[in-house]
Amino acid sequence: MKTKRLPFSIAVIGDINADLSFRLPTFPREGDDTAVTALRWGSGGGGLNMAVALARLGARSYLVGRVGADLAADVALYVARQSEVDLSFLQADRDVPTGLCGVMVSPSGQRSFLSFRGANVGCDPALIGRSMLSGQALLLVSSYALLDPPQQLAALHAIDIAVGLGIPCALDLCLPAIRLARDLVMATIPKLRLLTLNEDELHTLLPGQGLQQGCDTLIASGAQAVVVKRGAQGCSVADPTTWINIYPSVPVVAIDTNGCGDAFTAGFVWALLHGCDLADCAELANLMGALTATQPGAANAIPTREALDLCLDPRIAAKLADL
Template identity: 55%
Template sequence: MIPEQAGATVLVLGDINADLSFIVPSFPDEGGDISAERLRWHSGGTGLNSAIAFSRLGAQVALLGRIGHDPAAEVVQATARKAGLDLRWVQTDSEVATGLCGVIISPGGQRTFVSFRGANLRYQGEALPTHLLDTCGLLFLCAHALLEGSQQYAALKLAQLAVERALPVALDLCLPAIRLARDLLFAMLPQLWLLTMNEDELRALLPGMSLQQALDHLLQHGVAHVVIKRGAQGCSIAERSGRLDVLPPAIKVVDTNGCGDAFAAAYAWAYLRGAEMRECATLANTMGALTATRSGAADAIPTRSELAMRLTYGLHYLLAPVSSGI
């Protein structure tokens, strides 16, 4: 639960990106030239998506990351400020551009991505605001931050300092981290208060194991609480005291971009506030599902009022803002 002296501040370290979507009549051949029917700018990146989800739920959020000095930075900053994020510790890179994801969307809704992580990789760990760890309730790491560069150093350093302070550390996995930093991930497991991932990530992390075998393995290796995101099947939860499967609400899916980030943040927030497993799962499933009902990533994450309309009154306490400790 939230330490009384720490308030509700959450530190989030992860990628900050702009998404540039091209809606096209057909997917071009290599070397081809087609005209897009529509063009959309969105904000995205696992760090920004997660931070906005926490903020929408009532947390005070300090976002840690690095952007460039370019039009993409203006897009993500506008979204972050509108969400009320604390951007004092977002660094600006004068040499490398803001992370950018180009998305080509064909008529059937199929998305093809070209991503540039850019300034994210150059987040400077030497300038970490470590004093924030003394005044917050949770360190939330997005696994892209573990891939490479000085961003990786910063993530590992923050996790180490958080553990020394008995501060909860949550990690939301991604496939690239499993492929490129597998040994590092397993070394971190005993430090984790919460680990979230989807089914594809679980299969990549522990190939050949059933869901239950994989959950057993993770708990045996020191993770306190594991949550598997299962899309239309909701989620599966495991801790030493029990297991639980919870179905999501029925919705019409428009765009699944950002759903996993919203889910992970919502589960961590509910768990931090002392909610029971089923309550945590219900909030997270609803947050992820509503994000899927509209286009975009960070911009698609639902507000507290939208969540309140879909949740029973008994869960509204999870949507009440909590004053900051910073």
């Protein structure tokens, strides 16, 4: 008789936002006046999106972050609560409002952000300790958490605790972190089991380096594995002995790319913890990102496990099934 495996526990540290999305017929010029074709409120932020994605995959997902004592917090956390993300490590700020992200979505589905980080920045490192991370299978960090102290200190403290406990760490990069804290990002890389970033981020982090050369540089800098997210082209994956390109197995029409990268990273991490090889990790990650793009919004657009299983290679699905 098989014994059902307990779900992996994964701590996620990063931003928690209320998203206000605008679908635009065209991007306005400075001083212009453009009527949007659709508007919606939703849950977002890199930390929250990844925590939701992991919970929907089947993880015991813990979200580490900070929100304000306001109505926007209810909007920001709605999908996390709906997805049964554990919020016991959540911090509340009585003075600073919840983070807000204005999301402009072009006719082709590409997103651009206008962000107010708000309470996210105040995440208190004093409230992050060994007891919070002990027993976690992995620490996943959204690099927005590296932008400003004290949240920056909280994220670095969490990484150091995890490394000390022998817990693998993964970092999902963003352009602002590269522009504002490049030296810090490079110093963090040797502590990582996994680094994920997109092509723009790779070229900004390592100017003048091509895709494979950039991945080789990051591996030489200490990352155990590097994944470059390439949108409709899938992803490129590297470790010290491997270089592969994995193309999407399910073509989709992108409606809204907000949250796709976060869903991708969560999918890759989930497969990695289940012992999948890099190609199979990339297959699941590609599918998570692709299906997220078919729905408007961020956290609410992330697919459920049931939706994934309809499209996922049965061989990979079997590896992810509880024993």
